[in-house]
Amino acid sequence: MAKITLNINKKDYPLEADPQMPLLWAIRDLAGLKGTKYGCGVAQCGACVVHLDGEAVRSCVTKVIRAAGKKVVTIEGLSETNSHPVQKAWQEIDVPQCGYCHSGQIMSAAVLLREKPNPTDQDIDDAMAGNICRCGTYLRIREAIHTAADLQKKTGTKG
Amino acid sequence: MNQDKTGLDRRSFLKASLMSGGGLMLTVSWLSSFKSADKSEMLNLPEQWATLNGYIHIMPDNKVKLICPNPEFGQNVMTSLPMMLAEELDVDWKNVTVEMGPHDPAKLGAQFTGGSNSVRMYWKPLREAGAAARQMLREAAAQTWNVPVGEVTTKAGILSHSSGKSAKYGDMASKAASIPVPKDLKLKAPKDFTIIRNSKKNVEIKKITSGKPLFGLDYSVDGMLIAMIQHPPAFGMKLKSFDAAETLKMPGIKDVFTQKLYADDLEQGGFDTRTFNDLLVIVGNSTWEVMNARKKLVANWEPAGDLKDKIGGRGGVKEVTIPGALESTTTQLQQMQEYAAKPAQELRRDGDPESAFKNAAQVIERTYNGPFLAHNTMEPMNFFAHVTADKALLVGPLQAPGWTEPMLSKLLNLPPDKIEIQMTRMGGGFGRRAYGHYLYEAALISKKMKAPVKLMYTREDDMTYGIYRPMYTATYRAALDANKNLIAFHVKGGGIPEHPIHANRFPAGAVDNYLAEGWQIASNITIGAFRAPRSNFNAAAEQSFLDEVAEAAGKDPIAFRLELLKRAKEKPVGKNNEYDADRYAGVLELVRDKSNWNKPGNEKYKRGVAAYFCHNSYAAHVVDMVTRDGQPYVERVFSAMDCGIVINPDAATNMVQGAVVDGIGNALYGQLTHKDGAAQQSNFHNYRMIRMNEAPKSVEVHFVQNDLDPTGLGEPPFPPVFGAVANALYKMKGKRYYNQPFKDETEKVI
Numbered sequence A: 001m002a003k004i005t006l007n008i009n010k011k012d013y014p015l016e017a018d019p020q021m022p023l024l025w026a027i028r029d030l031a032g033l034k035g036t037k038y039g040c041g042v043a044q045c046g047a048c049v050v051h052l053d054g055e056a057v058r059s060c061v062t063k064v065i066r067a068a069g070k071k072v073v074t075i076e077g078l079s080e081t082n083s084h085p086v087q088k089a090w091q092e093i094d095v096p097q098c099g100y101c102h103s104g105q106i107m108s109a110a111v112l113l114r115e116k117p118n119p120t121d122q123d124i125d126d127a128m129a130g131n132i133c134r135c136g137t138y139l140r141i142r143e144a145i146h147t148a149a150d151l152q153k154k155t156g157t158k159g
Numbered sequence B: 001m002n003q004d005k006t007g008l009d010r011r012s013f014l015k016a017s018l019m020s021g022g023g024l025m026l027t028v029s030w031l032s033s034f035k036s037a038d039k040s041e042m043l044n045l046p047e048q049w050a051t052l053n054g055y056i057h058i059m060p061d062n063k064v065k066l067i068c069p070n071p072e073f074g075q076n077v078m079t080s081l082p083m084m085l086a087e088e089l090d091v092d093w094k095n096v097t098v099e100m101g102p103h104d105p106a107k108l109g110a111q112f113t114g115g116s117n118s119v120r121m122y123w124k125p126l127r128e129a130g131a132a133a134r135q136m137l138r139e140a141a142a143q144t145w146n147v148p149v150g151e152v153t154t155k156a157g158i159l160s161h162s163s164g165k166s167a168k169y170g171d172m173a174s175k176a177a178s179i180p181v182p183k184d185l186k187l188k189a190p191k192d193f194t195i196i197r198n199s200k201k202n203v204e205i206k207k208i209t210s211g212k213p214l215f216g217l218d219y220s221v222d223g224m225l226i227a228m229i230q231h232p233p234a235f236g237m238k239l240k241s242f243d244a245a246e247t248l249k250m251p252g253i254k255d256v257f258t259q260k261l262y263a264d265d266l267e268q269g270g271f272d273t274r275t276f277n278d279l280l281v282i283v284g285n286s287t288w289e290v291m292n293a294r295k296k297l298v299a300n301w302e303p304a305g306d307l308k309d310k311i312g313g314r315g316g317v318k319e320v321t322i323p324g325a326l327e328s329t330t331t332q333l334q335q336m337q338e339y340a341a342k343p344a345q346e347l348r349r350d351g352d353p354e355s356a357f358k359n360a361a362q363v364i365e366r367t368y369n370g371p372f373l374a375h376n377t378m379e380p381m382n383f384f385a386h387v388t389a390d391k392a393l394l395v396g397p398l399q400a401p402g403w404t405e406p407m408l409s410k411l412l413n414l415p416p417d418k419i420e421i422q423m424t425r426m427g428g429g430f431g432r433r434a435y436g437h438y439l440y441e442a443a444l445i446s447k448k449m450k451a452p453v454k455l456m457y458t459r460e461d462d463m464t465y466g467i468y469r470p471m472y473t474a475t476y477r478a479a480l481d482a483n484k485n486l487i488a489f490h491v492k493g494g495g496i497p498e499h500p501i502h503a504n505r506f507p508a509g510a511v512d513n514y515l516a517e518g519w520q521i522a523s524n525i526t527i528g529a530f531r532a533p534r535s536n537f538n539a540a541a542e543q544s545f546l547d548e549v550a551e552a553a554g555k556d557p558i559a560f561r562l563e564l565l566k567r568a569k570e571k572p573v574g575k576n577n578e579y580d581a582d583r584y585a586g587v588l589e590l591v592r593d594k595s596n597w598n599k600p601g602n603e604k605y606k607r608g609v610a611a612y613f614c615h616n617s618y619a620a621h622v623v624d625m626v627t628r629d630g631q632p633y634v635e636r637v638f639s640a641m642d643c644g645i646v647i648n649p650d651a652a653t654n655m656v657q658g659a660v661v662d663g664i665g666n667a668l669y670g671q672l673t674h675k676d677g678a679a680q681q682s683n684f685h686n687y688r689m690i691r692m693n694e695a696p697k698s699v700e701v702h703f704v705q706n707d708l709d710p711t712g713l714g715e716p717p718f719p720p721v722f723g724a725v726a727n728a729l730y731k732m733k734g735k736r737y738y739n740q741p742f743k744d745e746t747e748k749v750i
Helices: A023-030 A085-093 A102-115 A121-128 A138-155 B013-020 B027-032 B039-043 B077-089 B118-145 B169-176 B205-209 B245-249 B287-294 B329-341 B353-358 B401-412 B437-449 B459-464 B535-552 B557-570 B581-594 B649-668 B719-733 B742-749
Strands: A002-008 A011-017 A049-052 A055-058 A071-073 B003-005 B050-053 B056-058 B064-068 B096-100 B153-155 B158-160 B166-168 B184-186 B225-230 B237-243 B253-260 B278-284 B298-303 B307-311 B318-322 B345-350 B362-370 B382-387 B392-396 B419-423 B453-456 B471-480 B486-496 B513-520 B606-614 B617-628 B631-642 B698-703
Touching (some): A002 A023, A011 A023, A023 A049, A049 A102, A055 A102, A085 A102, A085 A138, A085 B205, A102 A138, A102 B205, A121 A138, A138 B649, B056 B118, B056 B169, B064 B077, B077 B096, B077 B118, B118 B153, B118 B158, B118 B169, B118 B184, B158 B169, B166 B169, B225 B437, B237 B278, B245 B253, B245 B287, B253 B287, B253 B437, B278 B287, B329 B486, B353 B471, B353 B486, B353 B513, B362 B535, B382 B437, B392 B437, B401 B419, B471 B535, B535 B557, B535 B719, B557 B581, B581 B606, B581 B617, B581 B631, B581 B698, B617 B649, B617 B719, B631 B649, B631 B719, B649 B698, B649 B719, B649 B742, B719 B742
Parallel strands (some): A002 A071, B064 B096, B225 B453, B392 B419, B486 B513, B631 B698
Antiparallel strands (some): A049 A055, A049 A071, B003 B184, B056 B064, B153 B158, B158 B166, B225 B278, B237 B298, B253 B278, B345 B513, B362 B471, B382 B392, B471 B486
């Protein structure tokens, strides 16, 4: 066990954790933030995507020790008022069915839009192929990412 | 037509509604398990809320809280069911909030999510509940204002009288609650709908986009322990011995023990299926600690041998033998071939099929196979339980609390009124969460630990110890006469452990000589409902076969089906035909027109069509395939649906689009295989799921417009996707695909 301070969504969480523990479980069980989801535990489904110093990482295979001293952003901290262009686009297009995978989908999409403000369908397919949606809402995810790109342009807000 | 005799009184309101609700095939057992409504409780209103019935709460400030009775797993019932209430209650949707109700059949009805039944089963009761509450509010206003009730009108939560008097629902709600529930109600005609048929956003969308703890795995209380189960490595095995010494030394581990789920001879209900009975349980403080410590567990397993289960049901209690063999997919396929050659149970016969086949000018015979499929809900199985000496609280993802509570009551030796079940939003269901064994497991573990416990399956647990879609096969034969007319049709289907045949569905009723037969092979691999059970195989096989028969007859596949449906309508063969030939033809015609079938402009696509009827609704798809990077890719889909009145059109469209994507994925990639009893796929690295880059560019969804009572949508669009994909693949490759998943075959061909 080691003392590790995680900075999640601009807040410090002093934790006592096995350094090998995946960041996912530190976020969910120790910091108590449940928005980041467990889906596979082996970096195959993308339900657990968070931002680590701005990069999209699979928290289920990222050791907690790697996040020490870095900025972790989870779905709860993507925006203060649920108003990131991706969140707004998801609301406008009414993307989810069960909703379970969408924290990860949204976090992946936010990084895509920062790097490619005008993504093509091909860009979206490439960037989002690591996020499984069992309900099959892929068409709406694609549409919402285009909508978010438009919102981002209009408001100048970047993820 | 809209005058609705309810015969309601306050105590029996929901019961009576349900009884008059129509279409509740299984109502009898549900009703018999109802708790008696407590009159004092229903009249004892909280200060702030006026509770007009189990579903409706009206606040003094005119805010309305509507209770969703049925568990939400992505089919959007938390929005569509309250829309029905709000329509008849006549409130402003902006003032409505929705809460998921706890398991409370006396107040909330059957509360079963499955069988595409939610909308259909609650269509009448919820509108009645809304209309009754509105009527009681009008009555309260009439008494207050001393005017005839007939002169009190409502609009979006406001009561008015021509004298200029007006009041908010909130002002009259408390008085209304003391008015007797009306016996006669007038429900709105469809032309008067203002909420139904107008798209409303998912009521939980903002909670989802901000990561609120909505799901079972998110539920947590102070002092909650985490439990996992080490299952045997294969179906057919059981625990021999274990050594937990190293596990118990690991940090955070509380206990390792064995737990029997069902006592010997315990009578099970039809949905009490469980994968294993002797559970090796690891309990600790946190998820990671338990996952980690579990790796140190030394367990020895041995063949379980044949087992016996007692299963209760409508046909009485029967003893079922579960064979002990360690099964492999290759041997299962051989065994299925052997069974397919033996005589089978006759399920339906019209005319003289044997003679017709004998005298046919041409006979076409094809065999189709489908593998086990794992549900792979994104949220794995889990449940929270806190069981104490005199009561139990259970919280988590569950489709059918009413089917779960009786067994829970037996296992915990607690009466149902001491058991509280709360249903969280489910991270997918697809039938898997109709089987509540993981809830029982959680409850027994909590009881043993004397603590609140969350039982969690890892992805590997979830995939390798599932309640799968059965493995199926079917051989179809068609006889054509010299003029290429279809004169006989024969299907003989079987499966492990059940056959897939729906004997009274199309093309039954459309062919003079018809024979359907079924057989089954017992197995220890656990199976259950998977989105559109049996139909999800039949539609693939039958709709591919009809495509091939149409081709042999020299006919267009849509025209060929329409001809048969015309026959089924004008001069139906046999009895008990389940489908409405007009509505079936309707979706085919709609998809034909919308997809510009056989019209110029679609040359770049290889097109396949299929249609199917199941769960009371009709679906047809045209799938347009192209080659991309050397692989077949479904780029565009046209869908036509007839599910009667569409409650929430945008959400319904989402559901059909999702079913199409799910269908393409399962048709091309889905399969679970076994070797010596062990599942060969354990996680998403070797169980292939459809992904973003494989999803179509567009799925254009069209609904037949009519005023028929609504039927389900969660399942019906799914099965025919398989057939349409198979038929498009044929156009692309010039070869028919008989074995799911088709991808294996296409890759071999390429």
